[in-house]
Amino acid sequence: MSRRRGSITGNKTDGYQFCVDVGRVNGKRRRTRHRGFRTRAEAQIALNEVLGHQSDGTFIQPHKDRLGVYLEEWLEAIEKTVAPSTHSSYRQKVRLHVIPHLGDMRLADLDGMSFNRLYGGLLSDGRRDGTGGLAPRTVRYIHTILHRALKDAVRWGRLYRNPVDLADPPRQASLRDSDPSTWSAGEVLEFLEHCSAEGDRYLPLWGLLATTGMRRGESLGLRWSDLDLHAGVASIVQTVIAVDHRVEFSKPKTASGNRSINLDAETVRLLRRQKLGQTEERLLVGSGWANHDLVFTKPDGTPLHPERVSREFQRRIERINRDRQDDDKLTRIRLHDLRHTWATLAMQSGIPPKVVQERLGHSRISITLDIYSHVSPGMQQEAADLIASQIYAVGHHLGTNSAPQSL
Numbered sequence: 217m218s219r220r221r222g223s224i225t226g227n228k229t230d231g232y233q234f235c236v237d238v239g240r241v242n243g244k245r246r247r248t249r250h251r252g253f254r255t256r257a258e259a260q261i262a263l264n265e266v267l268g269h270q271s272d273g274t275f276i277q278p279h280k281d282r283l284g285v286y287l288e289e290w291l292e293a294i295e296k297t298v299a300p301s302t303h304s305s306y307r308q309k310v311r312l313h314v315i316p317h318l319g320d321m322r323l324a325d326l327d328g329m330s331f332n333r334l335y336g337g338l339l340s341d342g343r344r345d346g347t348g349g350l351a352p353r354t355v356r357y358i359h360t361i362l363h364r365a366l367k368d369a370v371r372w373g374r375l376y377r378n379p380v381d382l383a384d385p386p387r388q389a390s391l392r393d394s395d396p397s398t399w400s401a402g403e404v405l406e407f408l409e410h411c412s413a414e415g416d417r418y419l420p421l422w423g424l425l426a427t428t429g430m431r432r433g434e435s436l437g438l439r440w441s442d443l444d445l446h447a448g449v450a451s452i453v454q455t456v457i458a459v460d461h462r463v464e465f466s467k468p469k470t471a472s473g474n475r476s477i478n479l480d481a482e483t484v485r486l487l488r489r490q491k492l493g494q495t496e497e498r499l500l501v502g503s504g505w506a507n508h509d510l511v512f513t514k515p516d517g518t519p520l521h522p523e524r525v526s527r528e529f530q531r532r533i534e535r536i537n538r539d540r541q542d543d544d545k546l547t548r549i550r551l552h553d554l555r556h557t558w559a560t561l562a563m564q565s566g567i568p569p570k571v572v573q574e575r576l577g578h579s580r581i582s583i584t585l586d587i588y589s590h591v592s593p594g595m596q597q598e599a600a601d602l603i604a605s606q607i608y609a610v611g612h613h614l615g616t617n618s619a620p621q622s623l
Contacts, residue, residue: 222267224259226251231329232259236266251327253382265377281374283326284319290365300464301457309358310365313338313350323374326366328382335359335385352386359385396556396587397549404557407546410536418528420490421512424450425551427483429558429576432551433457434473436520437465439509445487448479452577456519463519473577487511526551559584563591566598 226232233251253259287310295303317334318326335355342350350358363380370378399407404426411419424435433455442451452475457466468474479487490511497515498505506517514520529551537545549557555576562572573584 222263224256224263226253226256226259228255231327232256233327234259234263234266236263251325251329254328258382262377281323282319283321283323284315286323286369286374287315287319287365290368294368299457299466299469300459301466304459306361309354309361312344313342313358314362323366323369326379328379328384331359331362331380331383335383339386356385359383396560396590397547397553398557398560399547399549399553401561403546404554407532407536411532414535416532417493418512418525418532420486421525422529422532422554423483423486424479425554426558427480428477429555429562429572430477431455431555431577432522432525433466434468434577436510436512436522436525438511440491440511441509443487443511445484445491448481448484450477450479451475452477456522458522461521461523463521465519468577470577470579472574472579475574475577477575556587559588560591563588 222234222236224232224234231251232253232255233249234253235247235249237247253262291303291307291310294306298306314334317337318330321330335358338355338358339349339352341348342355359380363378366375366378366380369375408419408423408426411422416422421435424430424438425432428450430438430450430452434452436456437454438450438452439454442453443449444451452468452473455466455468455473457464494511494513498517501516504516506513508517508519510517510519512520530548533546533548537548559572559576562575563569569581569584572588573581576584578584
C-alpha cells in the first residue's frame, strides 16, 4: 500500500500501527497514526475504516483534547442521565485510577496497549494505600466506565472509533477469586442469639437481612408504609444510598428490584418489636424526631448510613470472636454476605431458582445461577438420585435384576 493511502508497521511483540494522510493544514501535509493493534489484520481493518470515512466525507479529524480534560467534561455531561450513586462511583474511579495514569494522553493517541498497561498496573499496584492491587472485578468496572466514556466520544465526534475495544480487561471468569463467603444456618442463629442476649438495637435489621436476602440499601430504605405485618409482606420500593458519603434516598435500579417479599413469623415478631422500640425513642426525642417513616433509623429518626451499618456488623462479629479459640470463631463475613448466605441456604434447601431470583431482585435468572453455581454440585447428585429412584425400584438392576457384575 502506498504511503499516500496509508501504511502499516509493527510486529507481534510490540503490536501494529497504521499511518494515514488526513489532508493538509496551512499547506502542510498532515498524518494521523494509531497504535496498539494486536495483529496486522486488525490494523488493516482500522485503516480501511479511516480510508472509507475519507472517501465518503465522514472522516473525523484527530482531536487534540487530553483524556483527563475530556473525562471531566464527560462526567459533567452525563450527571443528569445516571443515578447519583452511579455518577459518584464513576467520578471516583476516573479521578483516582485513570486520570493520574492516562490523563495527559491525547484522545487520538489512545490505543489498546495504553489501556492494557493501565489495567496491569491497577491489578498489581492499584490500591491508593499502597497495599497491593485492585480486584479484577474493580478493574473490569473501570474498563466498563472507560468504554462508555469513549463510546460517547465517538458519538460526539471526538474519535472515529473506540480505542477501548482494543483493550483486554480481566476475563469474566477470573472476576470471582472464590465462592462467596457464607454462614451455615447454625452460624446465623448463633450470631442472632448473641445479638439478642446483648440487647442489640440492630437485631431486627440483622434478622430481616438474614431471612430475606434483601440488599443493605433496600432494608435501610424500608418504610412502615411498605410493610404489611398482618399479612407478613414487605414491599421494596425505596433504597438508601451513600453519595459522596452523604445519605440519599433512591429507587431500585431495575424493575425487578421493585418487588414484594413474604416474611416469616419470627421476622414479623422482630419487626413488631422494632416498631415498639422506635415509638419509645420517638416520644423521648419529641419534636426533634426526623419523620421519614423509616423502619430502621438513628435514635433521632434520621436515616442510617449504609457504611456505618456495615461497620457495626463487623464489630458484632469481632465481639463474638474476641475470647474464642480459632476453631470456635464465627467466620468473618461482610454484611452483604448475609444475602449470599440466604441464597445459598435457599438453593441447598431445594427452593426453585426462579423463586430465589424473584426474592433477591435479580433482573435475570442467569445472574442467580451464575453467582450461586458453587451450590450446584451437591444438588446435581441429589437430582440424579431423586429421578433415578422414581424410575427404578429399590434393588432393581437393568438386564439381570441382580447386583451388577464388575467389568
